[in-house]
Amino acid sequence: MLVIGQNEVPELLSMKSCIDVMESVLADLSSGQAVQSLRQVLPLQEGNLLGLMPGYLPREAVAGAKIISIFPHNHHAGLPSHQGAVALFDSVTGVLKALVDGQKITAIRTAAVSAAATRVLAREDASTLAILGTGEQAKSHLEAMLLVRPFGRVKVWGPTTAKTQQFQAEMSRKFDMEIVVAESAQHAVRDADVICTVTASGEPVLRREWVKEGVHINAVGACRAGDRELDSALVKQSRLYVDRLESAHHESGDYLIPLREGAIGPDHIVGEIGECFSGKIKGRGTLAEITLFKALGLAIEDLAAAQFIYNEAVRLHKGMEIAF
Template sequence: MLVINQKQVEDILTMKACIQVMEDVLKELAAGEAIQHLRSVVPIEKNNLMGLMPGYLRKEEVIGAKVITIYPENHQHGQPSHQGVVLLNDAKDGSLKAVMDGTKITAIRTAAVSAVATKALSKKDAEVLSLLGSGEQARTHLEAILLVRPIKLVNIWSRNMEKAKEWKAEMEQKYPVSIHVFETVKGAVREADIICTLTASTEPILCGEWVKEGAHINAVGACKAADRELDSELVRKSLFYVDRVESALNESGDYLFPLKKGVIDSNHIVGEIGEVLTKKVHGRQSNSEITIFESLGLAIEDLAAANFIYHEGVKSKKGTFISM
């Protein structure tokens, strides 16, 4: 069994490589070659939870699961909100092939999936990116979106202005883009071609009246039926895509709240992003349409990333082999 730590995961799983891995596995899911089940969740006090996310990649002949904890308030203490481990098993005999850090896998693959959706749904000439939130996902999303669209200006909003200013200074040292910090969400998104909502909010922070025609939104932060980042009007007037329909029907507050209010009907979901990639459903039809990608996170994304890391780790002799 190969044990791969957080630093080794980060070294092996580059964003560019992960974007391609995510595109491939989402196509497999659309083709029925990847088996995806709803996560099991154990609620914990103070809005915290632990989740188990199992899956099976038929072509790669691997099964496995991510065990993850989500503690939204961790950011206040300098810790990641999502922490976990990924177990990778051989599907032929069930043996455990690898155990690896899931915290960095989650951070990288989440942004990589947003990049896949952005490439598929946003306007090709999108130049202004708005990031709502200043945590780990803001860092990885900036890196990912820069790889798929010609971004020239980045607007960031955060509830913690000092943290947003620190993020700006850090990212401007790393990337050749102009970054502006905004005190309001409305100001941050007014001219945005691409918007990523990356918060732990349980109530809407992004309103439809603030979003311009032709924008694309990656809704990433809310992953429970009781939580949402988007208001109902924004969902109503947008083309709504998901990573998995089953997940959206059970876990997406962004979808379930307007559905329960009668603002949208049960046919509002256009399809899964993998179906857009395989041309089973249409994507953007005009430059005036607003598109939303609702990202809840899938076990098969973690497994695909882990399988890539495992093979690259074996080749590059990274990680530690131990006997059970």
């Protein structure tokens, strides 16, 4: 068995490669060429969670699962909110091929999926990006977004001023560009062409009256039925795509809460983003419409990323081989 640690994952899985991998595997999922079970979640103390995410990629002849802890308030202790590992099995022999760090996979593949969605849903002339949130996903989303649109302006807002300023300084140096710290979420998004919400909030941080026509939104942070980042009016006015219908129907507060309120109907979801990638359904229809991609994170994304990493590790002689 090959063990691939946290420091090696970014070396083996570039954001650019991951965007293409995610587009391919999500198209496979929507066409029935990949299989997964709904995420199993075990509640822990103080709102923390332990998740099990199994899946199967017949085309790659691999199966496996990610087991991950989700501790939303870990940033207070200087720890990541998502930590775990992906176990990768050969689906022909049942052999455990690899154990891959799940924290970095989650950071990279989540942003890569948002970038793939942005590539097909955002306006071609999108030039201003707003990011709500300042954690690991904010950093990875900035990297991913810069690969799919030539953003000249980036604005960021976070609930903690010091962390927002730290994000601004670090990312400005890394990408050699000016990043503006906004005084509020409203000021961050008011002229944005693309918005990424990557917060730990369970209440709306983004409202319809703040955003302009033609914006594209990647809503990433809320992953439980009772949590949301967007208000109902914004969801109602948006052309909504999801990563997986089954997951949205069970886990997405951004969809379920407006549905319970009667703001939207059960047919409000246009479809899965994988169907958009394969051309089965269309993306943006007009320059003025608001497009919304709601991501919850899927097992097949983790498996596809882990399989890519494994192949690269074998090719480049990376990782640690252990008897198991």
